[in-house]
Amino acid sequence: MQLLTLTAGLGLLSLVPAMMPPLSPATTEKLLGKWHIKRWAGDMPIPEWRWKDPLPPFTFERNGLDELEFRMNLTKPIGCIQYKLPLYEGEDPGTFLTWWRHVIYIHFLPGKSFAIAYFRGKMNYQYYQMMMLMGRTLKADPDAPRIFKEFVMSKMPQTGKIIIPPHVEACELVQDS
Numbered sequence: 805m806q807l808l809t810l811t812a813g814l815g816l817l818s819l820v821p822a823m824m825p826p827l828s829p830a831t832t833e834k835l836l837g838k839w840h841i842k843r844w845a846g847d848m849p850i851p852e853w854r855w856k857d858p859l860p861p862f863t864f865e866r867n868g869l870d871e872l873e874f875r876m877n878l879t880k881p882i883g884c885i886q887y888k889l890p891l892y893e894g895e896d897p898g899t900f901l902t903w904w905r906h907v908i909y910i911h912f913l914p915g916k917s918f919a920i921a922y923f924r925g926k927m928n929y930q931y932y933q934m935m936m937l938m939g940r941t942l943k944a945d946p947d948a949p950r951i952f953k954e955f956v957m958s959k960m961p962q963t964g965k966i967i968i969p970p971h972v973e974a975c976e977l978v979q980d981s
């Protein structure tokens with residue numbers, strides 16, 4: 805399940821409380837490169853059969869306009885599609901805005917090889933939250949999942965189910981030149 809595709813499709817501007825320690829606000833420079841989605845959680849109405857969808861790695865790159873861009877190659881019935889989402893650094897440290905002015909919070913865990921991304925938005929008059937733990941490698945880490953779990957419990961004490969998506973390699977785009 806492509807979290808950001810979903811979150812990008814949502815309604816209004818979100819208002820979000822601060823992240824908790826020991827997280828530190830991410831900057832464009834330090835986000836660049838490849839990331840894996842290690843865990844995610846959220847209370848959007850995503851059918852349970854999609855929870856086990858394998859997720860490919862994604863990258864943060866600078867696009868031609870020198871802005872940060874989220875990119876993920878997704879396998880679709882018609883082939884390999886590159887999903888792109890430009891993000892603009894917000895005024896508050898660690899905030900990134902989409903074209904639709906959704907605010908996505910990205911904060912690093914100590915060491916900066918893991919980060920938590922958080923989004924809260926409104927859909928059909930109801931607020932939804934999505935959050936993910938992203939990591940630079942596929943290696944297991946004892947601390948990052950624990951910090952993510954605390955984070956999830958702080959945002960969704962009732963429904964804090966954490967999903968560990970299977971990984972899949974990114975598909976290869978067919979160059980259309």
Ligand SMILES: *[C@@H]1O[C@H](CO)[C@@H](O)[C@H](O)[C@H]1NC(C)=O
Nearest residue numbers: 862863875876877974976977
């Ligand atoms: C998507 O595919 C292209 C072409 O194969 C590759 O250069 C790029 O790194 C891939 N992107 C991701 C996020 O894996």
